Amino acid sequence: SQQGEEDPQALSIQEGENATMNCSYKTSINNLQWYRQNSGRGLVHLILIRSNEREKHSGRLRVTLDTSKKSSSLLITASRAADTASYFCATAGTSGTYKYIFGTGTRLKVLA
Amino acid sequence: EPEVTQTPSHQVTQMGQEVILRCVPISNHLYFYWYRQILGQKVEFLVSFYNNEISEKSEIFDDQFSVERPDGSNFTLKIRSTKLEDSAMYFCASSEDGSRTEAFFGQGTRLTVV
Numbered sequence: 001s002q003q004g005e006e007d008p009q010a011l012s013i014q015e016g017e018n019a020t021m022n023c024s025y026k027t028s029i030n031n032l033q034w035y036r037q038n039s040g041r042g043l044v045h046l047i048l049i050r051s052n053e054r055e056k057h058s059g060r061l062r063v064t065l066d067t068s069k070k071s072s073s074l075l076i077t078a079s080r081a082a083d084t085a086s087y088f089c090a091t092a093g094t095s096g097t098y099k100y101i102f103g104t105g106t107r108l109k110v111l112a
Numbered sequence: 113e114p115e116v117t118q119t120p121s122h123q124v125t126q127m128g129q130e131v132i133l134r135c136v137p138i139s140n141h142l143y144f145y146w147y148r149q150i151l152g153q154k155v156e157f158l159v160s161f162y163n164n165e166i167s168e169k170s171e172i173f174d175d176q177f178s179v180e181r182p183d184g185s186n187f188t189l190k191i192r193s194t195k196l197e198d199s200a201m202y203f204c205a206s207s208e209d210g211s212r213t214e215a216f217f218g219q220g221t222r223l224t225v226v
Binding site for chain 1: 170
């Protein structure tokens with residue numbers, strides 16, 4: 001698999017439920033970021049978690065990072081219809097690289 | 113809140129024509145990036161730029177592409193002779209300290225080559 005693959009590819013839930021998306025990657029990272037993209041729009045930065053961190057929170061978002069398993073998860077609690085979007089993880093490698101590699105994304109649909 | 117701005121939001125061009133996509137990064141950021149996203153596909157890295165030089169580029173970023181920081185605020189991507197397969201959304205991003213910090217993206221320029 002390629003660096004940064006999310007699963008599931010698509011997720012449909014009812015408003016008020018929690019949504020969990022996972023990201024796996026292959027090489028060592030400095031940090032991992034999560035982005036939201038509404039259909040055909042720009043990438044909105046959600047949260048950055050560094051390789052020495054295990055969990056971070058921002059509002060209704062909770063991100064975990066397990067470097068031993070090379071995986072991260074994004075949890076959105078109490079989802080709203082407005083959370084409907086695609087969610088991407090992006091990894092930054094260790095020193096000597098100046099890029100972020102994006103995963104394939106999870107399309108989340110929150111039904112009202 | 114500071115943001116990355118891109119112009120135009122949508123550009124239609126004839127195959128073989130040159131296009132310049134423009135970006136104004138966040139003012140205190142030193143690293144700049146271009147990415148593209150073909151409809152329905154992954155966000156792909158094109159190039160990163162720091163201190164008036166290309167830091168890293170992907171295999172997509174061939175001789176048809178060039179980047180420039182013509183003044184203290186703008187960052188441009190030029191495609192010399194567009195092909196149909198260049199049709200995509202192009203995103204500019206900037207970060208304060210390379211890939212060690214958050215990258216903030218613009219709203220994108222949708223390029224359509226006809």
